[in-house]
Amino acid sequence: MSEKPIVYLFWFAHEHLDFRRAEINSILEMYNINIQINAQKDYPYWLVTATSEDAIKKVANRAVSLRFCLELWASSEKLQDLHNGLRLYPLEKIRKHITKDKSFKVSIETFCKHFSQAEKIKKIESFSYLPLEGPVKLKNPDTTLCYIEFYGLKPNNIPDEPYMYFFGRLVANGQRELIQKLSLKNRNFIGNTSMDAQLSIIMANQANVKSSDLVLDPFVGSGSLLVAAAYFGGYTLGTDIDFLMLHGRTRPTRITQKVRGKDDSIIANMNQYELTSYHLDVLVSDFSRPMWHSNFRVDAIITDPPYGIRESTERIGTTKKNLIVDAKQMSVHIPSKINYELPQIFKDLLIFSARHLKLNGRLVCWFPFFRDQYSEDQLPSHPCLQILANCEQTLSNYTSRRLLTYVKIKEPEV
Template sequence: MPRYILRISQEHLTFRIPSLLSISQLFDFSIKFISEDQYRGILVIELEKEEHVNHILERDTLVSSISELYAEGKSYAALHEQMRGNLAVLKPYMQSSFKFTMEGVNHRVVETRIRETVESFAYTALEGNIKMKNYDEEFVVFEDYDFSAAHTTEARLSRDGQFQHVYFGRRIGFGKARLLANSHDVKARAYYGNTSMDSHMGFLMAGQALPAPGKIMYDPFVGTGSMLYAAAHWEAYVMGSDIDGRQIRGRDKGKGVKPGILRAAEQYGIEKLFLDCLTYDITKSPIRRGGWIDAIITDPPYGVRAGAKRLGRKEGGRPLRDEPYMMPDGTYSHTRPGYVPPSRPYELANLTLDLVQLARWLLVPGGRLVFFLPTVNEDYTEVDVPVVEGMKELKVGEGSVQDFGKWGRRLITMVKTAQDDGPPPTFEDHDQFDITKQPEYLPGHHAFRERYAAGFTSRKKSENSSPGADTPPSLEPVVQV
């Protein structure tokens, strides 16, 4: 199969392969990864058809350009030797006007060497006119360098030409989706909040949900709607819910004033794709049937900027009333403007397991659940991902992680393998996370908010510790209250 050079961003490295695979799965084509090191600025892949290249350029926010690969090597001598034996690939372009370009990865090539390098390809005997603008074809030389923190002129001159690999090919196109992070930048958005997802990360997450025209996608912790804008950009129908309607509406109130989420959707030209955004506690959901949503995509609140809540009162507080409370003026409290129902913390371990159970019920067979799971890097293990029969995690390598040092956000993508809806989740607190019942193991994200505040003291024992035999290893004190 033809090979292609992907000039690819070196941010969000662990997201690049899952992003490419999600595109191939959506459009039903295969990708073979040729590069041994898949985390450099150049990634070589094999594709069966050039039309598949266009799908990647349209959808992948990390790919800046794609070129057809003609020759490569660790030196120009090796590259030219290979290219001389492959001149037949240039036959369709012999009469075309053309341009030669040199690009350095992690390096800006010294100008005085560019002309010399271009002239070394004279043996290709291209007969078309050379044009800097309005050319028919662009041939590109890529020099791939190791990263260097030194950016002085002296450092640039000393490392010029000291590349690890060099590639030659014909540019097919530039990444169109690469610009989405800027056009959807949160700071320029008509409505956003302090918990709004970074626009680029929102598109990376949405890509895993395989958005496409006619699909229905749902965010049960919608907040200010960041996930929905990205999914709707690819023409999926979207809907959301949140226990706090103020997040959805924004501060602007009054008759005829659009909720904040819809104002931003209007800004992006996707308002008609918003089915609705509703205010309710997900554990008291009004949804009455399962098996009709194509994807659930969400960033659950975990306490760094806002903690998760569910209806109820904190342990030891007054019990909830069974009947509505009537105020002295004869009105019910819950009908008053600004009414906020009593709520209690929603333990993250319970929330994530409930979320997977909800997906098991709501998704169509083959539907996807995409969410961020905050993890303490020192404590994380694969068993921390909730396990529910009929749901399977799709994992590539070590997984996609946004690393913040002691902790990170791990992108979890799961697919519904079950063919039936199964029972709806009960949303009862799970005994396996009840610390009073001395469970043998607690996932790394249990009590995440408290651990974040305490600086993430690890639950793992030090080699010198010797707790009592009756103390479960995962229940060592992690925070002083």
Template structure:
């Protein structure tokens, strides 16, 4: 298989390879790569693919891939690169008379226009006779220099040592423009739990969202995941215990207004209000994916019930002769829903309601110093596909992707976890999160 070079965006580094792997599964693309070819501190990733068509399939909806090139030459020096390019003359023939464009980019350093032109001219031996077209060329070529991530630019200083160089033909570009389309700054209605567009789109890719699939968010909030999964063709459905976020503050500021903004009326089916632990679903194996963020740091997760179970039952309480639970303005009482219990119920729900092969993609919040890989809840019907961290200092959130591998039975309903709840990095996460600021203030007082 020929070699291709992927140029990743240098952001969300831990999420890039899981998204790539998920898109390969979705598009049924075969690939190979050396274990040491992927590095978090480099945007370049060398892979083997069967054809240009497979390369296009892989990146056409990718969020974290910027471009993919057919690799013509590589090396630690330009002499090594040129030797490889000259040895692959059979690749040149199709582009001898086409219009073309050359571009030069560098990671870890900034090249002047003069330096870029000198590099482009060094490939004049290719002998292309087509027109140079900087606007709409028939073929584009790229030279990509890698100086490494630790490079710091010193005004007037000497350039760093060049680590590696790649040269190739551009095959396709990713879909990073979608990040701007779903940018929260442009969204009509937002809430405190709205997930940023880039990661919402990555989650849709890892969930394998595609045309005709049914995707569900049991903690829907303001519906961010409904929109991105629907963008890729899925039918989406959500629910939440609190309908106020779904309805919004007015008729023109709610989840429905966002659906209209993105013209997704035919794909976002609805958002319902109920406690997912007392859900109305009466069938199993009916969902293709579950995509969700089952935590709320500010408001906290809730479930139906009372903090004080000793209070008089509602059926025995009334106001002006009308039982409380029959009043039109009645709102059922809720109680805190501890994170370890939320995740336990989420995995049980997913194992029961996903198709075999369906995916669960969710955010796991955790305290960095207390986290262990054994904290990630396991289930006999589910296997872990990826675990990617977004670090915020003292705490982080992890994007967990799991896949259902066998049918749910009563005997497989127990969850597996190596630790007891109190040892988990996400146990009582909300309380720990709000203690970070108080702890910092206390430390500062001690220093004084």
């Protein structure tokens, strides 16, 4: 017998709005979860219908854009109707979570309007008719009830009364704490273009990184994307053309740091987060000349290729015609580099991914743009890769980058 559908409220952090849907969709696909979503563009909440609380917990256990999920007990555009709805909420359902021996607390959330502590307590007291019997415990109670007032999206035009009221039981928190835990601020080793923790986590989710997956970043830099992938149980590999970066010998990125220290390395970062066992290795290699065996396959490729702004776009090559390095010089010869044009990087990246991803494996990569020149038909494409998501992060008035998620749908023809 299937369980009865229950309505949940998903409450999101109000940043990276364009990434929400793609992140949640990826997680739903990864766990094969089926839910109905009722969402309005840019609103911080979704109404979600699901038949299992476990499914909701699984999503929350991965999603970084999500703040929390409530089992919705009542919602309304009018306060009186919210109280009426709550009074009608079945007692036996309340009793499952609120009893004499279970601690609880009521928390308050207001969107687009702030209230003093005294005002919040007054709001909480208005729910005194609920049969809340157990002891109040503010830290880690058995049950958390949550009351929410939504005052719209316009901070310059806040109404006196909220547009919506919600009341429910907290089912799970999203992964916002992970942003602090993996923050670049406290990371041993960072480079000038290290990706922040939140976007790295979103990328790992978009790539469906699961326990024991093999994950590659071919433009690995300081390895920030691999940290998030390893956190979700992926075994990580990286390559980069920059020997000094991979050996932690570039100029320090933090202005407070004069010289690089012994902990300036990707492996020290992995140690810092107790993820060492997930780190396979990083190698110096020019991506334009991939070194992998034709049978080499990975579950996911996550990467942030160079845009030529804060790091050079280069590959091994020479402009000299007919240059021949004789055998004697070969062992000490340092090859020269030439420019690696952005369209060529992405062409190579898609060909490489089509070849080396497992079937249904994902490529998640950033693609830079001048905003006024963007059009969808410029997106890199390959017959073996289907684009699943395309989310924009604005960088300045003129520039933005898009996080592209591809899935491999077939093997390339030989």
